[in-house]
Amino acid sequence: MYVFGFAVLAVVATAAGVAVFVVDSMARATFALAVSFVAVGAELLLLGSGYLGVITVLMMIMEMAIMAVFMIMFMMNPAGLMPMSMVHNKRGSLAISLGAFAALALGAILVPWPDRRGKPAGDVTRALGESIMGPKMLVMIGVSAVLFATIVSALTMATSRGRYDRSPSAPMGAGD
Amino acid sequence: MLLSLLVFLPVLAAVVLVLWRGAPVRLVHVVWVAVSVAEVVGFVGLWIAYARGAGRSGANPYAFDTDRAWIPGAGSGYHVGVDGLSLPLLAMTAVVFTAAAVYSRRESRDPLQFAALFLALETTCLGLFVALDLILFFVFFDLSIVGMYFVIAGWGHGATRAASALKFFLYTFVGSLALLLGFIGLYVAADPHTFDMVELTRQMPLAGHGASATLVLLAIAVGLAVKTPTFPFHTWLPPAHTDAPAAGSAVLAGVLLKMGTYGFVRITMPMLPDAWRGLAWLFVVIGVVSALWGALVALAQTNFKRMIAYTSVNHMGYILLAVGAAGLLGGTDATARSVAVAGAIVQMVSHGLITAALFLLAGVLFDRGGTYDMDRYGGLAAVAPRYAALTAAAAFASLGIPGFSGFIAEFQIFAGSLPSATVATAIAVLGILVTAGLFLIALQRMFLGLRRDGRPFADLTGGELLAIGPLMLLSLAIGVFPRLVLGVIDPAARAVVVLVSR
Amino acid sequence: MNEDPLALLPEALLLVGAVLALLTGSFSPRDRQGRAGVVAALAATGSLIAAVAAAGSSRLVYEHSFAIDAATTTGRLVITAATLLVLALARDTVRGTARESEFYVLVLLASCGASLLSGASDLLLLLVGYLLASIPLYALAGWARNPGAAEAALKTYLLGALFGIVMMLGVAVLTAVGGGQTTYRALAAGLPGAAQAAVAFGVVAVLAGLLFKIGAVPAHFWVPDAVSGATVPAAAFLTTVPKIGGLLATYRFVTVLPDTLVDWRLLVAVLAAASMTLGNLAAFGQDDPKRLLAYSTVSQVGYLLMAVAVAGRTADALPALAVYLAGYSVTNLGAFAVVAALPGRTTIQAFRGAARPHPWLMAALLACLLGLVGTPPTAVFVGKLNIFTATWDGGMQWLVVLAAVNTVASLYYYLRWLGPAMLPTPRDSTDLVARSAAPVALLCGVGALVVGLSAAVVSSAGFALMR
Amino acid sequence: MLQAFLVLSAALFCVGLYGALGQQSVVMLMMGLELMINGVIVAATAFWYFCAPAALDGQVLVLVIITAMTVEMAMGFAVVILLYRASDADMTDSVAEFKR
């Protein structure tokens, strides 16, 4: 059952992933990506990481929504529904990624991974919470700083006007 | 402390000049000359004090020794001192710079910067000769290249000066990096790691490490050979000289070239004695080839300045022959080898004085006639007898006529080298014949015969005479009373021979 | 206990300074945003002082995830000092613009990230430092918001994202084979018994991210393009501060690796060789001084990596790295400052004859460019000397020779720029001199010389810290 | 079983890599990056679960990776907006002013 579940989800995740670059519109691609992520989220559940699986799924859904909005707003291909094929260096990409896959898969199978040591805590989510408030606190403080930096950076880049430009026709930046 | 003050006085003066931007030109020149003369007085005083045994302590062979931490992590310190090897070169440096200063009275292009540059250059040259730390040596070595680059590029003449300057810079800089690699090799081999020359001389860190010692020696030797320059590495020299201003050429040939040969005597021979002895034949061969190649190519020149430049290759070749022969121990005694080394050191001083004079004289030629092409002149002895006489004297001094210092140098080199490198010396000595021929041809072309055209050619001015005359007088003094310099050089040469024979 | 709240005071000050600067900027009118700059400068200064105060100790804090030792102290000092210089340098460019205070905030955040990197002793913290040091860079590269800046931001971002992902994978693999824990301490114990292939992959993957940070081959592609597109101060920052953190992090990371399992030294040495060679060669034909300097920084990283390659083999490696980093930072910033100070001269040909109207600026350029070559007595010379000796001592003579050859080659393009600038020319230049960049350039030029000349003070301080 | 998860991870990673290498549109390229992160998440979780479930470092790592994914994507969108505003472009090929 476990194996079967894994296999199905794996096939779904991979197939959806492949679909992202196969389907002919960006909207469908976004959808396929979301499917892939949901499948991966489910796989995380299989790995005893309920919390992480759930936030993965939630994050991805949010992100896909944003992405959809984006495509509508900014893409050269408005509505994101037109058929599209915007690919370069297809053969090279394929060769590199197939080669990488072969190498990684081979490594994954052949490498003598360490044996399992210990067992997961009873409540992994709680243990995770304790960990990030305890030994890994510095990491989490850092993550918060990263988030702050992301907000400032993203706003700096994304907002068309600075705080002081009221008129829409104002120049876009200092560099112009 | 006194020594450091003497070394850094010129650069301090340079800083003052640069900061004092509105200084009148005459005053700038006065300051420049005054500082240069002060240097001469200082080093002569130091010499006398040294000869009387002052400034020395205990068994330390270096007088006026100062050793301060500088880059302790890299085992490098600010270590300076003088001995019989460096003192004559220091005095010669001060004299040549003074001559350049006096000569440059009428430099019209940015005289202030010119003066400042030369003063700074003087510090780098003096610093190199007092350095007792390889990194300090290297620092001054490189800075002298930078300074000379600007002298050539900024105040040279000819459309190609920038290219010549660049070539000079690239060549010698490449050489300096080889040098640095060699120094690092020495440093790493020493235990404890150090760049201190005294300590390295004592330790001989690579003694018994055949191949690596040879490699390190080769690296250092390439660096020094480029600067010297010796045969395959000399090609930067003629264009650099041709395009450099007269004072720059005088300093370049008179002082900067000695950095290479000084390095051989100061660094490679004492620190890598067994490797030096192993490769001595190579240095002898390079010396002989340089001597003959330089002389023969000079013989074919029609450009006076290029010709002098090539004779430098010839003269430096003799030095290499001597220091190489000093590494061949078979069949001779230490005294004979010390004669060769003493000859090499005298040659450094002598060549500094004489070639500086010749280059300044070439500068006069260019100043009057606008070209170095000897065939464009002729019969100048009629209109410029003082110029002709002084040039002839310098030429004869350069070709090694007794009475001038060149003879003392070359005689000792040949006599001292012959016992250990008989065939090589017998071949090299032919060089004196070729140099004689080329100088006679040059004199004939420029001064003798009938005038080719009626263009005016003013004789030497008092200022020029004042710049060049003392150089020749000093050469004469050394030639007639060699004990003046040999008094300190001989012990130093003996010491080198002892060190290289360990 | 090692949960010392004050242990990370320098980083905390930078972070708090960023927040305060943002707030100050938010509540200031457009022409008064300089206040934010003052706040930022105060924060950086405070951080510098805090770093000095914390110097001398050597310990691990926060469950061994952050090391406070000589390397960290070096990183903190150099990073904050460089940050201060960039803040000063940027005044001309950012003053009065709509995003002035954001610039200061971003600079502080990236510095904080670099500082975290320099002390990170935990793969997780390494990742976080990587993100914190990278994200503001994208915004800084695109700060000018013109097409060039957009391209700069895009390329920086895309490469940063890719290498970040690879790094995460590497962290996962190393954690797994190293015993499940991410602290270096645990890894050092766990890795020697791990599978070689997995370790090899993990090492390369983690290094990939670090190589992006320091702009070394093969993760250097963003450097020239970002520098070309970004404003000069941003470019100066991009090529200086993250490298400091990144190199120290790399050093710290490789010292964890077992020598027996994989020949990481060789890998680092090859990367160093490739970086210095490629950077130098590619700089040959550049006409844009910014782009030339960008490639030159790639080559400089190659020299710096030499010290990493012999990490642990010789006690001199870390001090050498520290000295070189300090010298490199001041010299590189100086060169960029000269470019910033003469905004009208955008090609190296345009610098022809600049020595006449701007003697001091060109003197600074001379000191900085010859410094980058490694001409004595500049700071980089002292650094290079230390690194060369350390590398030789560490048994990699071939690398030293290659570096020397590269140094020679580098002369070519530095002189291509410098030479004409020193020549007299009839060009009448009434060009603009940026008011605050010029003093920074002079300061850096003097600094490069003073650091070199007073190497005793600087490096003995450095060495005292290291040993 | 670990191997199976790792192969899945590799597959996702490489599909993403293929997208990152081959897609012209920046947004599509970002999707490729997301897929790669996806693969990394699978690998990291599997490693935690199968190798050292007792230590929570693996879990925190996944958390950090998810955060990283989020912030990278946020930055990606910001860059795309910037690119669109400044250069009127959304393809990487058309943003190649700086080269050589």
Added chain:
Amino acid sequence: MSVLPWLLVGLPATAGLALLVAGRRAEREAAAVGIVVAGVVAVLAALLAATVRGTTSVPFLVVSRLGLRVDGLAALTAMTVGVIALLVLVVALGEISAGRWRFFGLMLVFVAAVMLTVLADDLVGLLAGWEVMGATSYALIAFSWTEPKAVTAGSTALLTTRAADIGLYLAAGAALAGTAGMGGSRLGLSRLSVLPSPWLHVAAAGVLVAAAGKAAQLPFSFWLSGAMRGPSPVSALLHSAAMVAMGGYLLLRLRGLLAAAGWAATTTAWLGAATAVALGAVALLQRDLKQLLAASTSAQLGYVVLAAGLTARGGAVQGGAAQFVAHAATKALLFLAAGVWLHALGTKQLSGLVGAGRRYRLVGAVFTVGAASLAGLPPLSLWASKDAVLAVARGQSLPLYVAGLAGAVLAAGYAGRMIGVVLRPLPVDAEARYDTEAAGTRRVRAVERLPLAVLALAAAALGVLELPAVAGRLGVALGQGDRVSPSWGELALSGGLAVAAVAAAAWRGNRVPSPRWALSWFGLQAAAGAVVVRPVLGLARLLARVDDRLLDPAVAGVATGTRRAARLAARLDDHGVDRAVERIVSGTRRLAEFARRPQTGQVHQYYAQAAVLLGFAVVLLLIVR
């Protein structure tokens, strides 16, 4: 020891240098200074010869003090040099009218150098005097510097003698090598003859070559021919007592070395004899009086050289010294007389001088005395001295003796020719034959007469040196114990031959042909040109071309005159630094182009490259452990 020897060197050197430094300002005082100093030197030399023997030295080099040694030979030579120099300078008063500061200055320096050569006790001092002598001879021969031929002749003289001087450098090295481990002045001349084996031969060969060059022995004789371009007083001094004679003197002084080396002595003897014959023949066939005298100088010095090489019967140093002194006086006289005629009549061609002795009788008379002495007519000086040498030669080797005798006959022949020419009646077209060289003054100045007379007296009377009583004491003074005197038979034979030859030549002298080989002195100079000078110049040009090819950017840069310094670097490799560097540079440039190619600007290509490179990195780690 006394300061006298030093004065002998120092005084003329100082005075000469002072004149040279003062330049034109000293033009008026120059002659007076020159003659007074020369006079003082002559007196001092005589004083020296009379009173001083021994060695004196000052510290000089570490292995050698600078020493002066006065022995019989040196004293005699110094005195000869001093006296003749004085007389020559007096005569020069008449001939040198412009540039006196230069002439007298150089002459005094020259005399100082000769004195140093004569007195030097070690190779340093010897070489110093030797080379300065060469250098000043250059300046003296090229005294008329506006004439290219004179300058070229000076250069030839200097270069030829310097080529030979290399021998002395080698000898010095050999001396140093052969005295390894010894203390004291290791370059002392007295040590040369006790050097160990290989070095002894090197030293002997070096000395022999050096001396042969200076003494214009075969094959170096040709420089003497050109040296006639100098003013007559210069020739008179250079070719009589100084310069050329110094070659012979050196061999005499170092005869111990030659003898010790064995082969060297034999070679020396034969060299002298061969030169005496060959150059005697050349002299016989000249058309030009000064050329004739020059060739005869070589030939006559051949006897000095021969004497130095003789080892049998206690050697022939006494005869050599006598020959040296007698020849000095004779030849100075002849050159001065020739100079007087040249000055007065403007010609030195034998054809132009027909009857010149009758036109200026005093000059004619002293010239005839000199020529007769040169011819070896009894009882004049050279007859006796030559026979003293030949007598020893006969004891050593009959062929050597015969060769020497043949040389004597030739000498009588050319001397007879001269006598015949100058004593013939004045031809009617005499005036038409004058002024071939320069316009003559047709006047002999009084100041020139006295020295000529003194010299004539000496040339005639120095035969007393061979009177048994004198010769014996001279031999003792020169360190020759048992001396072989020529037998009466030998004397009669040589005297008879001389008389006969003179008579024949005086009678038929104007019919002597002048074949080209004689006029060109066997083509020695041309041979030297073809074998040495031209190849060297060619080699020099070739090397210079190689060198230029290696570094032609400067040349090419001048040609193209590119001004744009921004392109400096490009130019540097456009025109090449040198082949190797050029290739490196162009290779580097190609590499540099190549290095920029990865930077395509396309992000996906960056991605691909990075991915591949990272893959390689993993492979590297996997392969290399």
